[in-house]
Amino acid sequence: MYNKILRTMASKGLLQTEELYKYILESSVFPREPEPLKELRDVTANHPRKLMATALDAGQIITMLLQLVNAKKTIEIGVFTGYSLLLTALSIPEDGKITAIDIDRDAYEIGLPIIKKAGVEHKINFVESEALPVLDQLLTDHENEGSYDYAFVDADKVNYWNYHERLLKLLKVGGIVVYDNTLWGGSVAKNENETPEFYRPGRHLTIEFNKQIAADSRVQISLAPFGDGITICKRIISRAFSLSSSGDGGLGASGGYSILLWSLDNRKGAMSP
Numbered sequence: 001m002y003n004k005i006l007r008t009m010a011s012k013g014l015l016q017t018e019e020l021y022k023y024i025l026e027s028s029v030f031p032r033e034p035e036p037l038k039e040l041r042d043v044t045a046n047h048p049r050k051l052m053a054t055a056l057d058a059g060q061i062i063t064m065l066l067q068l069v070n071a072k073k074t075i076e077i078g079v080f081t082g083y084s085l086l087l088t089a090l091s092i093p094e095d096g097k098i099t100a101i102d103i104d105r106d107a108y109e110i111g112l113p114i115i116k117k118a119g120v121e122h123k124i125n126f127v128e129s130e131a132l133p134v135l136d137q138l139l140t141d142h143e144n145e146g147s148y149d150y151a152f153v154d155a156d157k158v159n160y161w162n163y164h165e166r167l168l169k170l171l172k173v174g175g176i177v178v179y180d181n182t183l184w185g186g187s188v189a190k191n192e193n194e195t196p197e198f199y200r201p202g203r204h205l206t207i208e209f210n211k212q213i214a215a216d217s218r219v220q221i222s223l224a225p226f227g228d229g230i231t232i233c234k235r236i237i238s239r240a241f242s243l244s245s246s247g248d249g250g251l252g253a254s255g256g257y258s259i260l261l262w263s264l265d266n267r268k269g270a271m272s273p
């Protein structure tokens, strides 16, 4: 069942017909896909979980985002064999840096020869670890606070909000974080009983995360149906902490204090880091 779902996602993404997704890939993605990314997909083709790789149409818009924000200092959580990591490395300048975090070094080493061949390995600091302690470690150096231009999160969905709280301290005001799989195969728009058993935990986690992000006044957001759904968040105010545990960003009905803080933040705008 699980592989059937992945195959479906790979064949039509979130669109309702395979033909339409195939049209997008064949007309606009494949012709423009850099050769190293094609090679990395080839070396990933035999991996049993190959369909976990970031979707190509999502990769194309992410590349554009990286270049639009002139990203130079970045973070990636969830590397796998390195498709999104390589597209990031190809998109940032020669002196750009990526802190790439994954618990699975073996998968990364499948894509590493292609990364080396592309001449971008020097931009990557691969950290074999659970992601949370690495983010906490980065935050022990105050120089890192508000210094990152971009982050990509494509890992354990249970920790997305934990990653978000830390990344908002690490990102500069105006910095971007992209979360992958935020439509979870379309299941977020279906009833639980319409969702295959295996998919239900991810569905619930994703629905909760989407609610929290939508209520977070610290970011501007766009939930876009590229790949399996990506949520593009731009840090817009200097306050990095969440105003309430529910992550409602102070826009919830509770507490005039939260709203006062929010309005003060927005009056200041993005003046201070």
Ligand SMILES: C[S@@+](CC[C@H](N)C(=O)[O-])C[C@H]1O[C@@H](n2cnc3c(N)ncnc32)[C@H](O)[C@@H]1O
Binding pocket: 052, 053, 054, 077, 078, 079, 080, 081, 082, 083, 084, 085, 101, 102, 103, 104, 107, 129, 130, 131, 132, 154, 155, 156, 159
């Ligand atoms: C969907 S794959 C990443 C796909 C990748 N972005 C690409 O383009 O191919 C998810 C990855 O997250 C990693 N992962 C899962 N939980 C993690 C955690 N707590 N910390 C770090 N990495 C984790 C897995 O090992 C896996 O490689």
Ligand SMILES: O=c1cc(-c2ccc(O)cc2)oc2c(O)c(O)ccc12
Binding pocket: 006, 051, 052, 053, 054, 055, 154, 155, 156, 157, 180, 181, 228
């Ligand atoms: O089917 C998946 C599963 C994941 C996944 C599950 C659990 C984790 O701890 C990390 C990742 O991620 C996926 C993904 O990112 C994707 O683009 C397609 C499918 C899946």
